[in-house]
Amino acid sequence: MVSSGFWVVFEGADGVGKTTQVELLAAHLRSSAGGAREVLTTREPGGTPLGVELRQAIMHGDHVAPRAEALLYAADRAHHIATKVRPALEAGTVVLQDRYLDSSVVYQGGARGLGDEVERISLWATEGMLPDLTVVLDMAPDPARMSRDLDRVERETIAKSEQMRQGFLARAALDPARYAVVDAARVVEAVHAAVVEAVTRAMGRPDALPLEPWGTP
Numbered sequence: 001m002v003s004s005g006f007w008v009v010f011e012g013a014d015g016v017g018k019t020t021q022v023e024l025l026a027a028h029l030r031s032s033a034g035g036a037r038e039v040l041t042t043r044e045p046g047g048t049p050l051g052v053e054l055r056q057a058i059m060h061g062d063h064v065a066p067r068a069e070a071l072l073y074a075a076d077r078a079h080h081i082a083t084k085v086r087p088a089l090e091a092g093t094v095v096l097q098d099r100y101l102d103s104s105v106v107y108q109g110g111a112r113g114l115g116d117e118v119e120r121i122s123l124w125a126t127e128g129m130l131p132d133l134t135v136v137l138d139m140a141p142d143p144a145r146m147s148r149d150l151d152r153v154e155r156e157t158i159a160k161s162e163q164m165r166q167g168f169l170a171r172a173a174l175d176p177a178r179y180a181v182v183d184a185a186r187v188v189e190a191v192h193a194a195v196v197e198a199v200t201r202a203m204g205r206p207d208a209l210p211l212e213p214w215g216t217p
């Protein structure tokens with residue numbers, strides 16, 4: 001099945017500004033300067049009504065077993081792609097999405113130690129759907145925080161966000177043509193300009209339109 005839409009996913013550690021950049025890019029692409037495109041913004045987990053319920057289950061206060069957590073993210077993803085993202089792409093819409101499969105690979109596969117199977121589960125859940133471009137918003141842990149006297153919990157939080165960061169960078173390095181790593185440690189407008197440049201370049205790629213983002217995984 002051939003789609004005329006274009007699918008951009010934003011990834012990165014918590015707090016790098018993904019939501020802001022999704023909104024700014026959406027406004028740009030909807031404007032005449034950006035091509036007056038039809039744009040859908042969405043996110044995982046929680047991009048559909050069922051997803052909102054699954055998100056609540058995942059964020060559930062008590063401990064959730066790591067494999068249960070991975071499957072809840074995959075269930076959210078399967079439903080989100082089948083009922084919202086794929087139909088929008090088939091209708092020619094540009095889809096801008098906050099988090100996707102790489103978040104599962106980095107958080108559940110890496111941080112929770114579930115390994116490579118997490119990626120296979122996600123690919124099964126989505127019938128192999130992969131975005132046209134993944135923008136990794138990259139930011140080193142805040143130097144201002146690092147220079148202070150840190151307690152153990154703060155040190156662990158910083159170490160964890162650096163681990164996430166390296167996870168996303170490693171994913172990007174595997175497929176440079178389909179990833180753009182953007183330095184997110186700058187003012188919002190500068191990050192937005194770099195995002196627009198990367199997305200415009202990707203949309204102009206000869207293989208971009210029409211595209212076949214899904215195949216046999």
Ligand code: TYD
Nearest residue numbers: 013014015044045073099100103104107108
């Ligand atoms: P959210 O409040 O959306 O955070 P953010 O604004 O940083 O995206 O919560 C999403 C959380 O879920 C975030 O900590 C990352 C995590 N997550 C996973 O662990 N695995 C996944 O597959 C996804 C999509 C998110």
